[in-house]
Amino acid sequence: MSNVNELFRLDDKVALVTGSSSGLGAAIAIALAQAGAAVATHGNSRPAEKTAAAIVAAGGKAEAFQADLGSVDGPKELFAQAVAKFGKLDILINNAGTIHRDAAVDTTLESWQQVLQVNLTSVFQLSQLLARDVIAREAKGKIVNIAxxxxxxxxxxxxxxASSKGGVAQLTKALANEWAPKGIQVNAIAPGYFATTNTEALQADETRNRQILERIPAGRWGQPEDLTGAALFLASRASDYVTGSIVTVDGGWMGR
Structure with a gap:
């Protein structure tokens, strides 16, 4: 039986974390590096060099890449860049995402398609690329989607x-069913309300902030580091018998 600490080690593994220039993605990338993984950080409008530099400064191995996941060709370009640098990918964290706020009657088809491409289609594209590579190498892999x-x-x-994130949950289950026999576990994390740049407006709105905190049993906003334990678990051998699961990390919101 393995030492339990060894189950969480990622030595000799290579991880790609999309959308890791800041916030949740950056925290996850740094955590995986601390567990021993070499990490491909990724950004588009916000470069991910700062996250990669922090990992290297702490003695880890990382390289930053840029790709537009809002483009149909972006996922393939990103995957190719990372493999060219590291030789392989074992772990994929599909964290990159975008949001468009508007009434449904006013939502344009262009904005709809952009959100679906980044949040759902690119997740499928990158997952497919990883699975093809892992299966061809007769290796094992981990995919963690951020729902x-x-x-x-x-x-x-x-x-x-909402449609894209509902799709991420169902895609996670569908891919888990197909790829479990191939040694690839596919799971998702559903974060609750986290204190990031994406939620600054909500935090600054006194009424909305109060309403949110009243609903969360933990009584506080999540911090990026609150997500790293679940991410490391699902990216490591500790979760080899866990697949098709959606893990909520929400301070108790969904149980309220």
Whole structure:
């Protein structure tokens, strides 16, 4: 039987974390590096060099890459860049995402398609690329998708985002069913309300902030580091018998 600490080690593994220039993605990338993985960080409008530099400064191995996941060709370009640098990918964290807030009757097809491409289609594209490579190498792999509380709830004024995150949850299950026999576990994390740049407006709105905190049993906003334990678990051998699961990290929101 393996030492339990060894189950969480990622030595000799290579991980790609999309959307890791800041916030949740950066925290996850740094955590995986601390567990021993070489990490490909990724950004588009916000470069991910700062995250890679922090990993290297702490004695880890990382390289930053840029790609537009809102483009159909972006996922393939990103995957090719990372493999060219590291030789392989074992772990994929599909964290990159975008949101468009508007009434459903006013949402344009262009904005709808952009959100779906970044949040759902690119997740499938990158997952497919990883699976093909891992299966060809007769290796093992881990895919962790970042879902949302709106994988379960409808939200307001975010029809494309809610649809994309509901799709991420179902895609996670579908891929898990197909790839478990191939040694690839596919799971998702559904974060609750986290204190990031994406939620600054909500935090600054006194009424909305109070309403959110009243609903969260933990009584506080999540911090990026609160997500790293679940991410490391699902990216490591500790979760080899866990697949098709959606793990909520929400301070108790969904149980309220």
């Amino acid at each position: 949302s509380l709106l994988s379960f709830q409808g939200g307001i004024r975010v029809p494309a985002y």
